[in-house]
Amino acid sequence: MAELIYQADCYVTDFEARVTRVEGNKLFLDRTAFHPTSGGVANDTGFIESSSGRWNVIDVIEEGDVAHLLDSKPDLSVGDIVRGHIDWDRxxxxxxxxxxxxxxxxxxxxxxxxxxxxxxxxxxxxxxxxxxxxxxxxxxxxxxxxxxxxxxxxxxxxxxxxxxxxxxxxxxxxxxxxxxxxxxxxxxxxxxxxxxxxxxxxxxxxxxxxxxxxxxxxxxxxxxxxxxxxxxxx
CATH class of the missing domain: 3.30.980.10 (Threonyl-trna Synthetase; Chain A, domain 2)
Structure with missing residues (x-):
């Protein structure tokens, strides 16, 4: 399970994490500030980037772990380091x-x-x-x-x-x-x-x-x- 950064500090908008799994355009991380749709509250959006590219986070889903649904399949592998950025206004x-x-x-x-x-x-x-x-x-x-x-x-x-x-x-x-x-x-x-x-x-x-x-x-x-x-x- 990913560390849920937002549960400790709701004001974190930028974070660094390690890729734990990639399934098509779903990305899983060892820690995240992105809140999935849960408890009646809509999901966060924003983007995730690395040295190999940038991908918009269009949905965040709770699937036993937090799945970040990206706008395209990311050029990422397990162990890669990425940075996440939350749409703060939303x-x-x-x-x-x-x-x-x-x-x-x-x-x-x-x-x-x-x-x-x-x-x-x-x-x-x-x-x-x-x-x-x-x-x-x-x-x-x-x-x-x-x-x-x-x-x-x-x-x-x-x-x-x-x-x-x-x-x-x-x-x-x-x-x-x-x-x-x-x-x-x-x-x-x-x-x-x-x-x-x-x-x-x-x-x-x-x-x-x-x-x-x-x-x-x-x-x-x-x-x-x-x-x-x-x-x-x-």
Missing amino acids: RYRLMRLHTADHILTAILYKEKGALVTGGHIDPEYAKSDFSLERGEREVFEEAIKKVNEIASSGIEVKIYFLPREEAMKIPGIVKLAAKMPPTLEKLRIVEIPGIDIQADGGPHVRNTREIGEVKLLKVENKGKGKKRVYFTVP
């Missing part, structure tokens, strides 16, 4: 939306008992599904207002690891309606002190002030007891 929007989503999820969980039943975060906007019997637009307007109040207060976002057994004793550590964290010995924890704590493997900002002002886009009824909210950041 990554940073994903980080801001992801942290905002954690705050929104915490508010609806605490105030309405709502669990997350689905969703996805793209650079343009985030969408989240919640288990809510009553979910009029006013409910989400009030929740987004509270998200912005919390974001503007400038709370430091903490990221650390805990043994799985210890982590699973924390109330609300999992807010997904039908999914448990992977069966790892240690879980990566994302905590916004006083607001939220969740087991989570994706990229986040260091401080809630970085989120900016969250804007509610629309609310949809997706069936009995299921409401979907769309929101974005500047």
Whole structure:
């Protein structure tokens, strides 16, 4: 398994790594800062280069290991050294939306008992599904207002690891309606002190002030007891 640089430091945009496998236009490395599509958060893009060429990373996939899908078959062999470069603008929007989503999820969980039943975060906007019997637009307007109040207060976002057994004793550590964290010995924890704590493997900002002002886009009824909210950041 590749070392996941983004789990330790979400702000790393350039890194050096060694090729461990090449399968067509899929490239595998011993370490990477590229985040694959996972946990409802879209993948990073960018490029990988070496002395023999440069290739755009058009997708990043979790296949038991992290596969970097390139725009063409790379002229690379196992053991070659490459440099990876993340599209920072895309990554940073994903980080801001992801942290905002954690705050929104915490508010609806605490105030309405709502669990997350689905969703996805793209650079343009985030969408989240919640288990809510009553979910009029006013409910989400009030929740987004509270998200912005919390974001503007400038709370430091903490990221650390805990043994799985210890982590699973924390109330609300999992807010997904039908999914448990992977069966790892240690879980990566994302905590916004006083607001939220969740087991989570994706990229986040260091401080809630970085989120900016969250804007509610629309609310949809997706069936009995299921409401979907769309929101974005500047």
